Amino acid sequence: MMSGRPTAELQPTLRDYESRARHILSADRSAYFFGGAADELTLEANQKAFSKIELLPRMLCDVRGGSSRLTLLGQDLASPVLVAPVAYQKLVHPDGEAAMAMGAAAQDTAMVLSAQSSIDAADARAAGASCTWFQLYWAPSREANLELVRGMADLGFTAIVLTVDAPVQGVRDRETRIGFRLPADVSAVNLAHMPVPRFAPLEQTESMLFDRIAHVAPVWSDIEWLCQNSPLPVIVKGIVHPGDARQAIKAGASGIIVSNHGGRILDTVPASITLLPAIVKASAGAVPVLMDGGVRRGTDALKALALGATAVLVGRPAIAGLAVAGAAGVSHVLRLLRDEFEIAMMLTGCRTVQEITPDIIYRPDIT
Numbered sequence: 001m002m003s004g005r006p007t008a009e010l011q012p013t014l015r016d017y018e019s020r021a022r023h024i025l026s027a028d029r030s031a032y033f034f035g036g037a038a039d040e041l042t043l044e045a046n047q048k049a050f051s052k053i054e055l056l057p058r059m060l061c062d063v064r065g066g067s068s069r070l071t072l073l074g075q076d077l078a079s080p081v082l083v084a085p086v087a088y089q090k091l092v093h094p095d096g097e098a099a100m101a102m103g104a105a106a107q108d109t110a111m112v113l114s115a116q117s118s119i120d121a122a123d124a125r126a127a128g129a130s131c132t133w134f135q136l137y138w139a140p141s142r143e144a145n146l147e148l149v150r151g152m153a154d155l156g157f158t159a160i161v162l163t164v165d166a167p168v169q170g171v172r173d174r175e176t177r178i179g180f181r182l183p184a185d186v187s188a189v190n191l192a193h194m195p196v197p198r199f200a201p202l203e204q205t206e207s208m209l210f211d212r213i214a215h216v217a218p219v220w221s222d223i224e225w226l227c228q229n230s231p232l233p234v235i236v237k238g239i240v241h242p243g244d245a246r247q248a249i250k251a252g253a254s255g256i257i258v259s260n261h262g263g264r265i266l267d268t269v270p271a272s273i274t275l276l277p278a279i280v281k282a283s284a285g286a287v288p289v290l291m292d293g294g295v296r297r298g299t300d301a302l303k304a305l306a307l308g309a310t311a312v313l314v315g316r317p318a319i320a321g322l323a324v325a326g327a328a329g330v331s332h333v334l335r336l337l338r339d340e341f342e343i344a345m346m347l348t349g350c351r352t353v354q355e356i357t358p359d360i361i362y363r364p365d366i367t
């Protein structure tokens with residue numbers, strides 16, 4: 001073993017990137033990016049649940065000529081690990097989403113640009129051709145949403161990721177206690193012209209949530225309308241119930257992302273990987289089912305694919321890469337995941353992503 005330099009420097013893992021990022025970022029930004037809602041039970045569960053799933057490899061399989069490539073909604077990707085939408089990336093690096101897009105493009109995978117991107121969507125697209133999906137939070141006017149989607153289609157985005165699990169922000173105690181606030185020079189620039197919700201006057205309302213916010217939150221008929229009118233396929237993100245997966249498909253969704261928003265919205269929701277099999281079953285192969293939350297190792301991605309996911313997304317690991325080393329850090333984090341994923345594929349006897357089946361997941365009743 002070499003001496004003198006810490007091993008983490010020679011071969012960092014995603015967890016090393018995260019601890020370095022937490023150290024680099026100010027305490028309030030660290031709380032914003034790495035914290036979760038309330039007691040952070042879901043945040044913790046996302047990673048823990050992966051460690052409870054065990055792999056059962058097959059030996060002596062011929063994996064010559066194999067690869068981790070896949071085609072997803074017509075896009076050719078080097079691996080099934082994509083970059084999840086994360087807001088306000090200029091808080092982490094001066095080039096923000098542009099550096100993230102460069103890092104994702106270097107690894108030939110897709111990046112989802114957050115609705116709350118801190119740079120112009122056109123600049124993010126110009127920085128990295130892999131920045132191909134735009135994430136949308138429903139705005140109070142149907143037409144305004146459609147206008148935004150059309151604008152993104154004109155910029156060359158190929159899909160819309162509609163996030164449905166956050167009509168209101170979660171109870172983010174860690175962030176609130178430390179006093180996190182957006183600085184004046186960081187904002188959701190792509191939403192600058194979206195209509196501001198017009199609420200009933202405060203004195204006429206009893207509840208801020210039910211009498212105001214609920215009036216502008218989307219419902220299933222809005223999703224159906226968007227799927228019918230959008231020039232781009234709509235992927236619904238934030239599905240955790242199989243019934244909602246069926247409803248999203250009925251509404252016209254072209255894909256589903258099983259996600260609890262990285263444990264930032266409703267605490268005590270089960271881990272995404274725990275929920276995945278039921279949603280895969282409910283979707284019955286009608287649309288691709290993706291998942292995110294707690295993916296920190298190539299074996300995590302392999303487990304998700306074995307349980308029926310078409311691909312996975314990573315949020316905080318990509319942010320950690322961005323904080324530590326900008327585009328190069330993002331690229332390195334994604335490369336580490338891909339290398340680990342391919343090693344795990346080979347060690348479990350899977351030649352292609354299609355060959356990754358539940359057979360490699362250990363069950364006590366195996367015969």
Ligand SMILES: Cc1cc2nc3c(=O)[nH]c(=O)nc-3n(C[C@H](O)[C@H](O)[C@H](O)COP(=O)(O)O)c2cc1C
Pocket residue numbers: 032033034046084085086087114115116135163237259260261262263264292293294295313314315316317
């Ligand atoms: C700081 C932060 C900001 C996020 N912003 C968004 C967002 O703007 N839109 C969205 O759909 N999801 C957002 N998410 C959720 C991620 O897309 C993703 O679901 C989650 O980070 C996955 O979990 P992971 O961080 O364990 O990989 C955010 C997550 C974090 C940590």
